[in-house]
Structures are given as C-alpha cells and as structure tokens.
Amino acid sequence: MAKKYVYSFGGGKAEGNAKMKQILGGKGANLAEMTKIKVPVPPGFTISTEVCDYYYKQGKKYPKELQKQIDDNIKKLEKTMGAKLGDSKNPLLVSVRSGAAVSMPGMMDTVLNLGLNDEAVKGLAKKTNNERLAWDAYRRFIDMFGNVVMGVPHDDFEEELTKIKKKYKAKLDTDLTADQLKEVVAAYKKIYQKVVKKPFPTNAKEQLMASVNAVFGSWNIERAVIYRRINKITGLLGTAVNVQAMVFGNMGKTSGTGVAFTRNPSNGDKAFFGEFLINAQGEDVVAGIRTPEPISDLKKEWPKIYKELNDIRIKLEKHYKDMQDVEFTIQEGKLYMLQTRTGKRTGLAAVKLAYDMVKEKMITPKEALRRIEGDQLNQLLFPIFDVKAVAAAKIVAKGLPAGPGAASGQVVFTADHAEKEKKKGKQVILVRHETSPEDVAGMDAAVGILTSTGGMTSHAAVVARGWGKCCIAGCSALNISYAKKQITVGNVVIKEGDWISLDGSTGEVMLGHIKSSSSPVIAGVVENNAKAKKSSIYKMFMQIMAWADQYRKINVRTNADTPKDSQAARRLGAEGIGLTRTEHMFFEGERIWAIREFILARDKEAREKALKKLLPYQRKDFEGIFREMNGLPVTIRLLDPPLHEFLPNEEAGVKEMAKRLKVSPAKIKELVTNLHELNPMLGHRGCRLSITYPELCVMQTTAIIEAAVNMAKKNIKVLPEIMIPLIGTSNEFDFLEEIVRITANAIIKKTKSKVKYMVGTMIEIPRAALTADTVAKKAEFFSFGTNDLTQMTFGYSRDDAGVFLPEYVEKKILPDDPFQTIDQDGVGKLVETAVKLGRSTRRKLKCGICGEHGGDPESVKFCCKVGLDYVSCSPYRVPIARLAAAQAVIG
C-alpha cells in the first residue's frame, strides 16, 4: 500500500487528529480535530510534514505517490463542496497555508482565493451575485500569489493600485467599482508578467502546486533556518501544507467574521469574549477600518448563530480543556470555524483560568501548575498599570527593569526631599544618577526609584528588589541635572514635581500619571491585611502555592539582609535564608563611620578598635534575623565588596569624613586614590579582604555566633551557615575556615552553648568550580553565586555590559540575558561540574544557588536538574521559585 501523505478533513470526518501535530502541523491537526468533533470547519486536506522531509532529503523531489493523493483529495473536496477548482460556473476557491508543529514566523504564510482565473472569476461573480466581490478577490489573489509564491514585490502592486485609485478619485480600496477592479487586475497581470517573465497562471491546479512548492521551499529559506537555530527548534520533519475551501464573510448582510476567546483573556472571567463584523473578511477585522462589535451583540442580532457559536465555545473548551482563541466566519448565515488554538492570557487570567478549571474539575492541580508561567504569577504580586492607560502613555526612555511592579509619582531629586513630600502625603519617584546608602530612607519614602547609571546589581536595584519596590536602573538616556532640578531626555524636559510613571517589568519610563492597581496578595500575605485575605485573588494565590508545594522537591530560600525582609520572605514561603549580605548592614547610621575608621586605620590594633564598634550592630542584626527565621537555616556571607565602596565619592562627603575622623581632607583623598581599582569587580574584595585583615573575619564570626548563642538561650532554634565569599582556591578557604572555627568554637565553649554551625563557601569564581573537589574537603556547603560566576565566565561586567548586551540579545547572539536566565551551556556547565566534583569528595555536600537566577523559572528548573538542594532569591521572587520548582518536577 502506498504511504499516506495527504489527510483529508470535512463533512464530519477527518483522517487526522489533534495529536498528529508532528506530521500535520498545529493548524492542520486542529482543523482535523474540530472536524472530528463535529465543529463546522470548511473542508480541505493537509499535506503532511513527511513530504517536506522527503522533499529535502531527495533533492527537492516529491514522493511519486503524492500527486495522485493530492488529485484524489481535490476531487473529494470538490465533491464535498459541490464546486470545481477553476470552474467558470461554480468555481472552488481554496486557501493554502503552511503550518509546522511549532508556530514559526518567517516561513511562507497564506495564499487566499486560490483557484481564480479569468473564467472562474465570472463564476464567482455569478455564484455570489456580487461582481465586485469576485474581482476584488481576484486582484487580491494575484497580489498574494505574485508576492508570496513568486516573489513579486508587494509594493509594485500597491503602487499601481494607488495610481488607479487616484485616476478614479477613490479614497479607499472599497470605493473602487467592479469595472475599475477589472482594470486593476489587468494591470496586476502585467506587473506579474514583467517580474516573473511568464504570464499569470490560469490553471488552478498549476496555481495550487506552485503554492505547495512555495510553502515547502520556504521551510529552508534563510530567515526560517535562522529562526529555528536561534530558538533551538530541532527535531521537526518540516512544515505541512493546509489546503482548505474558502468561505466568505463578505457576502452580504447575512455574512460576517469574528475572533473570540472562550473566556476573558484579560481577567479570566468565565464569559465569552470577542468581536465580530458583519459583511467582512478576516483581514478587515485586523485592518481596523470598521469598529467591530462585541460578541454579546451577536446574541441580539443573530440569536441562532450566537447559540451555535456559544455551544461550540463550550464544546471546544471541554474538548481541549483550556481557554481557546478561535476565528470564525459566517457565510450567508452558515457558521464556519477557521481556527482554534490555546489563547494567550494575562497573568491574572492565567491564574484564574487554572484555578477555575481545577474547581470545574476540567483539569488537575498538576496541569494547573503547568499552565501558569512565573511572570504571570508575578503579575499578582505587584501593582500593575491599567492596560489602556499604558497603551496611551508616552514612553520617553527605557532602562533596566530592576525592581518589579508599576509606580506613578512626582519627580524628586534628593532622598531628603522624598521624605518631606511623603510626609505631606505625596507620591514621589526618586530620580538619581545612582543611589547610595545615605539615600535609603528617601528610597523607602518613594513609590519608585529611577537611576540613570548602574546595572541590575547596583545599590538601587538590589535594595528595591529586596523591598519589592518598583525600580528602573541604568536608564542612560536620561540627562539628570540636580542643579536645574530637571531631567532632559531627547526634546522632553521633566521638572521637579512633574508626574512620571515607571513600569518595573519592562523598564519603561512614561510621562504623566498612570492609574495602577495594587496587589491584594501582598496585602494579605506580607502585610497580614484581613480584608485582603478575603479577596478571591488572595485565595487563588494561596491555593496555587499549596499545590506547588505538594510537588516541588527543591527548597526555596531567600536573600534577605534585615529582619523585616526575612519576615516578608518567610510569609511568602521562604524556607530559610540563602544569602545575608553583611555589607548592607555597614551603611546605616553610625556604622558607616566605624567601617570608615577601620579603613583609615594604620595598624591591626586600630582596625580592631574600629571593628569593636561594629560588633554590637552586627550582632543585633543577626539576632533579629535569627529570631524571624526560628527553626530555619540562615546563610550569612562575610564581607564581600571592595573597601572603597564605603568611602565618600564627593567633595562634601570627603570633608565630612575628614572632620569626623579628625584627619585632613587630603588624607581622605589619598586613601580614596590608593584604594581606587581599575577593575573593582576583580579586585581586593571577598575573602581576599579577610585574608589581608583576618580581624574582619574574626569580628563577623563573633557577631554571628554571639547572636546565635543569645537567641538559642531564648529557645529560638538557630542554624547559622557561615559563608566565605569569592573563594578561588582551596587554600583561601582553608585559611579562613580555620579562623572562623577557632573564633566560633571559643565562644561556644565559653558560653557553654550547644549552637551548631556550618562553614561553607560561595562558588562564584570559575576556578573554584573547576577545583570544587579540593574546596569541598573543608567546605560544608556550596552556594552558587551565579551573578559573579556569569560575569567571570562570560567576561562581562554587569555594570558595563549594558552597552552591548541588549544588542547581543536582539541580534540573537545570546538567546537571553545571561544575568536573568542562567546560561546552561557555559555557566551551567560550571555549576554542574562543581556539584559533581564537590560531592565526589563530600557525598552529602549541601548545594544551593543565591544569585539572581534563583528567582528565574528556567534557572530554577536547571537547578533542580543538576541536583541542588535549594534555590535562594529575593523575598518577592519566592512564590515564582516555588512554582518553578513544582514545574520542574511535573515536567
């Protein structure tokens, strides 16, 4: 028996079904499926992807069985439709569309009205009793076929059309009469002949085979190949070709066309949602010349059709078990479905749909989890702008989406000013070149933060994310003048007090006040607001998180530096702290003076004196964190940044420091100069500092262990994990681990405490990953600092890469920003290597990740794959991480 290459559908029967996407493509498989379940679909047939595969493997030849199968199917179609291809009386018109298993822009798309020629056009005119319609269809077909199949520039046709419209003073295409359209057809044919060097084919089968050829040919044109390479689409046989009888929505007052969603894609409500146009083709809905009517109006106008459509809606949803995005056409009172596919949706809708469908017993909780993307879940956590208001807003600049949510406020340029305005009850956005630790109170007072320099790990970005506050960083297009109290960006001038709006999820800065809605989830979960807890969104969120926790295997921790952040994170589901950055504690109030005194000190004794002042602050911080995390592990990283970060940058700061520490300003400047580094990212920081100044390590260990001992006395269960940062060699680790143990054990012994602690390291330097087996001899845990690891593995400075990274992502040199989604081939390989090597030495080595990637769904899945014990992310990313961790298990 001959191999089957063509699959028919129509008349309630179909040879394919929805599961056959691999050989019928997505579109073909769904057309077959709809036919099978008795949804009215214009009949047709699908030429399988195996033909495409054969075509390329055999040097652009077709299987010999093919022509006959196509011919048979045309005959069948002609019979079903009672019309004949190319017939001058009752011509069958078809559409030809490509369709692979995965949607793939770049390939040949669609030819409509195929089958028209000088004879058939007359038949169509007669059949439809609409000469104008027939000739309009004909000229559109010549344009489409000429352009898509034969490569005639569309503009050539368009130019001619404009000429003729001018001649007859027609404003719109629709102003042209049938006779004028005949003139257009004649002119189009000439253009075709001129470019193709052959006359326009009058034989309908010839038209069809040329279109089929063009579809298969388009599978391997450069932009399609590049698209597949870039999107890593592999394992496909090729594209299928769908040939389907044309139906017309523009055949008069009993015809029409529309698009609809089976539920509301915007908020997830269980209500039919869509639009339709009477006497129109699909293209007219898209073109936007006429305003479509809401689908509910159909009920009044054509109650029968509406009922039929609504029944189909219910049928499709039941069948596909998901919200569908459908296209339909009504030809002279008869309804046809042209397409169905899973509908795109907002975050809120995604959550509600998944939740509702479980309640409706349509899907399982597992399936519900599979359907919610992390970014969609995220939309429930933060204020979001009103969609319409945003669409109308003027975007003036784009920066890095450093902190989540949406915020509108009046511009202020100093932290002090932000605090004052806040007290007056105003909503402000703090705009700075960059923020520094002194700005923290003002940052807290502002509803959003906007900076012109600094990257995703700048001070502003890190602080804002920790708080779940909206922040756009590194918006380099802004020209900020503190003196003039204004921002210039292009021709726009924004003055102090002007309203601007920030979209923290896109990095867009917009003019004016844009309405936004706040999140009942955060109010309920983090702020413990009773009213919010009664909201349906809150309940959905809690249910979905509960489902996620049933499935996930990996733990989710948080990166938090304060008791407040720790509390928020714990409420959002964090199961411990994966990273406490102790340096953030050095900036507040008096502390900065102690650390500056330390930097200025000439000898160990003076340094120790300065550190003594810091000790009680650090101890108190740790006590607060231990209290909040009672019973959960807390990883504390020893000092990481280079010391110059604690010194003042500006003249005024230098003077203040000189005065306070009783030295000359020149001395301070000299210090600043001496500590200046060409590449601070690769400089004297992390463990390198503690090796030079072991007293630093001693002070921090003392603070951690004393805090632990004090809390343990209050019956709080403390599980401190001391993390030594920036280890590149096992010798560095061994050197400091010894100091930590001696210091810690002495305190534990002296206080007769039973506190247990661990000592481990951050793996963030490629060399540490490559030699992880020796590092793990002494290190009890690894925490992957994938921010720095990405910087060093790629050789990208996160602060500077803004110049080329967006271009790289745009040119698809990189699939994603590697600082947002972990680069599995390079950085991931190092992580995997380190886990394997580390566990070859220490079988039960605890491994986690504490870079920003800990809150990125794809990265979380990668972490599960390589066997990490936990991921750690900023408090407000914890829910996403929980969801992603569940998805990693569910698959």
Next chain:
Amino acid sequence: MAKKYVYSFGGGKAEGNAKMKQILGGKGANLAEMTKIKVPVPPGFTISTEVCDYYYKQGKKYPKELQKQIDDNIKKLEKTMGAKLGDSKNPLLVSVRSGAAVSMPGMMDTVLNLGLNDEAVKGLAKKTNNERLAWDAYRRFIDMFGNVVMGVPHDDFEEELTKIKKKYKAKLDTDLTADQLKEVVAAYKKIYQKVVKKPFPTNAKEQLMASVNAVFGSWNIERAVIYRRINKITGLLGTAVNVQAMVFGNMGKTSGTGVAFTRNPSNGDKAFFGEFLINAQGEDVVAGIRTPEPISDLKKEWPKIYKELNDIRIKLEKHYKDMQDVEFTIQEGKLYMLQTRTGKRTGLAAVKLAYDMVKEKMITPKEALRRIEGDQLNQLLFPIFDVKAVAAAKIVAKGLPAGPGAASGQVVFTADHAEKEKKKGKQVILVRHETSPEDVAGMDAAVGILTSTGGMTSHAAVVARGWGKCCIAGCSALNISYAKKQITVGNVVIKEGDWISLDGSTGEVMLGHIKSSSSPVIAGVVENNAKAKKSSIYKMFMQIMAWADQYRKINVRTNADTPKDSQAARRLGAEGIGLTRTEHMFFEGERIWAIREFILARDKEAREKALKKLLPYQRKDFEGIFREMNGLPVTIRLLDPPLHEFLPNEEAGVKEMAKRLKVSPAKIKELVTNLHELNPMLGHRGCRLSITYPELCVMQTTAIIEAAVNMAKKNIKVLPEIMIPLIGTSNEFDFLEEIVRITANAIIKKTKSKVKYMVGTMIEIPRAALTADTVAKKAEFFSFGTNDLTQMTFGYSRDDAGVFLPEYVEKKILPDDPFQTIDQDGVGKLVETAVKLGRSTRRKLKCGICGEHGGDPESVKFCCKVGLDYVSCSPYRVPIARLAAAQAVIG
C-alpha cells in the same frame, strides 16, 4: 631474617649508596656513596625512612628489630673509631641529623657533640689535650640538645651565657676560659632541669634515642606538614636519621675546616673554588668572625692535604658527573669529607658547566639541556649587574619585574627629556606614573623604564618586554612629582639627574650607578655583531640552542607587532608570529587621530571615513611583518582594547583633540565620560567592538589581506592567520567569521591572488573554553590568551591584584604568581578541556598559546603535555621557550 632498618658506612664500606635516597635520605645516601668510592668520611650509620613510616603507621612505636640494629651499629662504630659512647677516657662523640629524600626545612636539623656528659667531657679534654675545647663542646651540646630535642628556649641559655660573660667581662664567647665554661655548663643544666622537669640525661644512649625520637617526631610537626603540603611534596616515607662520628677542625694548628665547589659556581670556570679556616669548626666559617682563606692558599700551606682534597674533587666530579658543593674538616692533619651535593650556580656557570661537560664527554647534550634552567639561560641574554656592586647597593623600593635585564641611568621625568639627554650621550631612566603611546620615542631613548602604577600588562611593561628592555612597573612606593621633578620614597628624595639602577629580574630599584655587563649573545644574534659572534658565550649559546632544537617537538612563535620585533624574534629562533596586536599600531603619529575620529563619529558613514585613513597604515605594517616572516605563519589579532584607551586622559590632551577634530572640549569630555567603564577588562572590547561596528572588522581584514596579496606578488610566502579576540560564544565567532571571509574572499577574487588564510580565535574567556566544541565548528585555530583567561578564571584584575597577590604567594595561598606560571589545576584544566573539546569537532585544530606564559618554562612544559602545536612569547623569551620545549621532551 629481620628487616634491615639501619645502614652503616665507614672504613671504606657502606651498606647504602647514592641511589637509595628514598630510604636513606639525600644526606645519608651521599655519605654512603662517598664511603664506597673511598672518599674519607667519618663513619656512622643511617636509620632508614622506613622506620619513620612504621613509627607513624603503628601509633608512634618502633619496629622491635630496631633497637638491636642500632646497638649493633653503635658497637661497630665504636670499634671503627676505637672510642666508646659516654666513655670517660676515650669518648665517642656523634652528630645526629635528619635527612629526607627531598631537602625540607622546618624539621629538626642537627644535634652535635652528642655523647658528652660529666665524665665524657673529661675524657675529651684529656684526649684532645684541650680542656677549653671540651667544655665549650659540652655547653654547646646542652644548648642544642635542650633546645632542639627537648624544646627549651635557646634564649634562656643565651641569657645565662650573657650574664656570665658580663660577670667575667668577656666580650666574645671565645674569651671565656675552661673554668668559666664549667660555670656555664652548670647553669645550663639548671635551666634544662627547670624547663624539662628532669635532670639533663647523662646516659649517652639515652641522649641518642631521645634525639632519634625528636627527629622522627619533627617529621609531622605543623610547619613540616605545611611545608610539604605547600610544596606538594608527596610520596615520601619519612625522614632518615644520620648518626655520625664527630670530627673536630678546632683541635689546633693542624686542624681546619672549609667549603668548596669543584668548579667556579659563578662563571663556570674549571678551577677549584672555595675557602678554608685553620683551627675552626664549620659554624665558625658561617659565623664570619674570622675571614677564611681562598682554597688555593691551602696548596701553599698544606700541599699534601691540598693534593688529597683536589684528588677527591676530581673523583667526586667524575663520579657524580656534575659540579659538587662539598664540606670538609681536617682533624689533626687528617682530611674528612662531611658532605657532598650538587652545587648551586649562576646562569653563566650553568651554561658553561653543561657545555664544558659535554665537550669533556662527561655528559650527553641531553643531560646538558636538562641541567640549564630557563632563568639561567635568560641571564645570558640581558645585561646583569655586578654581583658585589649589587650587594652593596641601597634598595629603595620594589616593583613588578616587567622588563628583563639591568639598567643604570639618570632620572628623567618626560619622554622628550629622555630623547634630549640621549642625544647628549647620556644614559637615562624614564620615570613616569605610567607611560602612554605618546611616550614611545622617549622610552626607546631610555636605558630603562620605571613606573609607579600599572601591572605586568601595562603599556610600559608590554612595550619594554617586546624590546627586551629593562622595566619596573607598578612600583607603588614611589611618590612621583612631575612638578617638583623628584621622587620621594620613604625618607629618600631622588631628583632629576640623580643616578638610579633597576634590576628588571627582581623589580628592585636601587640608588646610584651600578656597573653591569651587556650581553654578547644579543649583540651576536640580534644585532649581527661580528665581534660578538666570536665570543665563547655566543658560541655556547648557539650550541645549546642547536641541541634544544634537536629534541623539542612543539613550535615556538613570537608575539611581535612591528617588523623590527619580528626580525629580532626570527633571529632568536621564532618560527612564526603567534600574536600581532593590531591596536599597538593605532597609537603612532597620525593614526591616533584617525581612530579618535572613528570614536567621535556619529554614524557608520563617518566611521568608515575615519577607518579609511587607518587602512593604508595598517596595510603597510602588515606588509613589513609579512616580509620579515617570509614563509612563516603570522597570526594577527583584530582590535582588542576598549575604545576609551585611545582617548586622552588629561586636560591638555582633551583640548588638543577638541581643536584637531573641531569639536568643543565639552563634547570630548562627554565622550570620555560615556565610554568610561567600571570594569573595562570585562567591558566593550574585543569581538564585542566589531559586532557593534562591523566596519572595523572589514577595515582590518582588508588591510591584512591586501598586504598579503601585495607581498605574495613579490614572491614572499605569506601565511596569514586572522584571530578574532574575546570570543565567549560560538555565535559571536560565526557572526564575525562570515564578515572576515566575505571581505577577504572578495579581495582575493578581485586581485586573482592565490593567498590562503585561516580564521581562528583567541580562547581567553572561560565560557569559550567550556564550549570549545561548538566554537571549533567554524574556528580553524585556537590561540590561548592565558593572560585574560587567568584573570577571568581566578577573578583577578591584573592591574589591581598587586595589592594581594604578593601576599598570596608569600603566604603560599598560591604556589606561584599565576600570571607568570600557568595555574595547571584551574586555568590549565580549562586549556586542556578546550583542546579536547575543540579537537573532538575539528580533529586537526591548530592550538597555541600567546599569553605571557608562552615564555615561562613550566608553562611551556604544560603546553607540551596538553598537546599544543606551538607556544608564542615575546621575542627575547624565544630561547627560553625553545629550551623548555626540549626539556619537556627529555623529561
């Protein structure tokens, strides 16, 4: 039969030999060997390292056979010596020394005069007829035994001695009489009793066994364990213990002691070389109280002894086939050899010894190559300071040894000044904070360059090394004031015109003019000087290089940016260019203005216009290099540094640029600010520049290929290899490779040339190494840029690591500076991975190294091991690389 643990030597017989270092230790094996070949050695025995091994494996117990074997050997020794341990009439005194197979500081060293007690001391006095000698020996023994074996602080003894000296108004120890020494002995015993809580042991065997215990115990004390860990000494069983009869060089006018080398260790001359002291013990030679006489005087004074010693010298050299460093003692006219070992030597001596011994047919050329270290060979290539003059010089600061050799000159602070003084015939040292491209002429005029900032890859360092010129960089202790025309360093002020001297091999900056000798090798090889070619050093050098080339398998190329450097390198044996840095060509004269115009350009058109000006310069440079390297491959790297390196730093430069390019200084400043990067090392540079500005890649490719075509027309064989730098992903490479090929092929086609070229990449980013299999799909060669690879693998900025790297090496956290010797465990692992992955895709992938490591012997050996095809180093390191490559084969 009982296992043998103790090996005797003496009376012309020995149970061990030189090959038994593993179980007898180095010292014990050589004592046995000398005994065997009838060299007079005081008899004794060695307790093997296997006892040490047993001792630790069995919980600090000895094999039960041991005591008997020791007792038997003592008896044998007593018989040989005709004396008895602890005897009051004729006491046998012995020394006890540790000695592992590898010399290892940190362990217990030596106990002398063992066997003395209140009885034996009398016997010794009588036997030697020297009461003072006997009591002096006794008090030294108590001190040594107490301190070394029992841990009594040496200072406790010293304090007591000082007290007694004061009491008797004795200035020196030797001023004390026998009776006074008896008082010292009594006091010492009290100290011993007080600390040890036991009386000083009078039983000689007890003394001996306690000492043996102490030696074995010292094997595992912390500092010895750390020493072995740090120096990666593994596979040793333990230490041996050598017990040997004491001989005394201080028994009067017919006694004496000395140290000697069998040839001159300073220049390699075949002449006996050493010193001796009459009536003295070994310690006295070291103490330096009396001035020893040259060994030649022994000939006059004791011709018989001299002859005997000279015969031994010849015998030992013949036997060991290498220059020996020996110790001897003459006791009452009888000669004893106490030690022999391979003598340390200068570079010149190493070369001459190896060369001469081949000529004398003592060793093979292979063995000669094995014996010359790269640094020793290097000493032949550069001026070196007179050893004595250096010893007397005042070192005022230490910087990085950035350029080789030695230089003395008068201080100048500007490049212009250097040129002027040079014209006057003066020798000057150019001192700058850092140098920049405008300083090149002045740098050429100076005999040496000294900078206060910048690392081993700073402008000054790279340029100087290329020229083989002495340079010290990053000497941060210097406070240079251009305004005051002086350097302040501590209390020292160095003014313009003052003489200073630089040792480029140590980084030491010294005051005053120090004599140095220049290198006939460079004069002969590079400068083609006929007279120099007649020198013996030149001949030796050429012979040794010829031997090396016979054995080595890896190619040696050079890093050269100019025809002049290419010529020098080729004469020194380079077999091609592994790295031409095109950016160095951008600085000279008019070129800098063209590149600055490029940077300032607003659009592609303007950029191309600027590049057009650069094209002829680049083409001409490449033509010159191709001409010099006729027939050899030339690897040319596309632009690498970030663009801001081409902009002026200072106000004057900004003004000049503004004037020249007809824009406002504010505009230039804005440009400088915009291009500023926080971590330029990880910024917008390398291939990232060419991806942003593909026209840059087009211009450089055009220059390379046009130059190649032009030279090919002149019958020069050109083999260009175009290298794309800083690749992190295969997409980057593929993107640029296509541009290179399109550009190059168009030129080749147009000119109908047959030039062949390769396109490859520098592997210097960890990610490229980790994904080398995909990079190698298109890349035809890999060149490892181990400078940057080391920076990123360790996370060290070479410019900034000066703050902690020296400390790291000192604390042995790192075994070596990883920028000098490749880090095999980390960076090396990446190199090895990349070679394997790359060749898994492209079997014959050409792999080389072009970082500074290409000129480091250990690194070259590593490169051979991992299968690289070539190493490439700066021109003046080529000979070292050739030697190291031969050694890698010889083993």
